[in-house]
Amino acid sequence: MARNFTEIFGSVWFAIPAAVTVIMGFLAINALMIVWMERKVAARMQRRMGPTERGVFGLLQTTYDMIKLMSKELITPRHVSRKLYLVAPVVLFTPIIAICSLFPLSENWVFHDYDIALVLVLAFSGMAVVGIFAAGWGSNNKYSLLGAVRSILQNIAYEVPLILSVLAVVIMARTMSLHEIVMEQSTIPYIVVQPLAAIIFFIAATAETNRAPFDIPEAESELVGGFHTEYSGMRFGLFFFAEYSSMIIVCALATVLFLGGWQGPILPGFVWFFIKVYFLIFLMMWFRWTFPRLRFDQLLRFAWLLLVPLALANLLVTAIIVKLI
């Protein structure tokens, strides 16, 4: 039986600081490592070396970058809408810790198991688009505005296949608690029985995190930096942090829903969990250097004419098969 953090620590007053420390520490180290990994993967795929100077294999490079960002001046352009401009990075950052607390890391490591954890994850990851639009509109910059509009359109296109592919899993598991969904996969991970839903989910998740080939909101060759063009120093750092953390979140969700979460032989649960999560993250980086960026109307048509009908059909077939077995 899974114990949540409150039971382990005896009181919520200890459990909450403990959870915040653990998650924040993990996310900070993780962001540093993923940026390093991204640069290394990118470099190797282009037959370059990537960072090598600082630390072993250049591992400390992003730490140096972070210190540099910290010591940079924060510039607030004159023509921005101050409230929106200042609040946007914080809005983007706020839900991340709470969302991360929903994932079961191993059988005995559950921060808090909610009956509706799945809906909470989807709802609060959807909040990111509010922060992005606040940033884009508040900046009063044409590039930012276009980036924000594109980001919202992308969300509109990919939220629906995402939800529909998740529903197929919920029908099979008959629960929305992430811990119980993992428990249901003790014999066979859902990717085996739901391959189509898994693929649709992962495509939609890539779009949700604004990563290539769906990085049109921040397409650097067209829009400079997209919605964060006007942000400098640590405010830009927060956007970056939020982006890499949302990669972790969608990959963790994909792991829980389709790859059996922490289930696996021999190695302890959380090791399996992180192996799977980092494998998916590597896959995302691989995508980035494999597929060219889509044009906007191609993307919308791809989502609505291919992914949504497929996800609907998959849902219906799942419902029928679950009934027959």
Place this chain on the structure above:
Amino acid sequence: MEMFGEYGFFGALLLAGVFLGLGPVLVPLLIAPHSRGEKTEETYECGMETIGSAWIRFDLAFYLFALIFLAFSVAALYLFPVAVVYNSDAYIWRDLIAVTLFLLIMSSPLVYAWRMGVFGGGRGVVITQEDDTHEKAD
């Protein structure tokens, strides 16, 4: 904390997120240099003089997709509670029939939009004055 019920934990972490998000923005105020040039606070536009404001009226070419999205996402959310109790013993075939009907009705806006040519070529929206007869397919 108990007075917030089950979600106090989640809420507390959200609150922690707000404060931790403010932290990195406040630290540079202490350690970062502070210098202002003539153009430092100007809006960035690739080095050119900024032309006008970004807050103008513009063509939201894909607004029809937003309408379909509304129709879809709300309907899809209704399916979550259904999916949880799906295939309980109490319903024999009723749940399958209900879900099938629901999905069929739910996908009808998509078919309608497709027939109306929303997904047609070019910049997405091709519904113009001439198409008001609802005849034109593509």
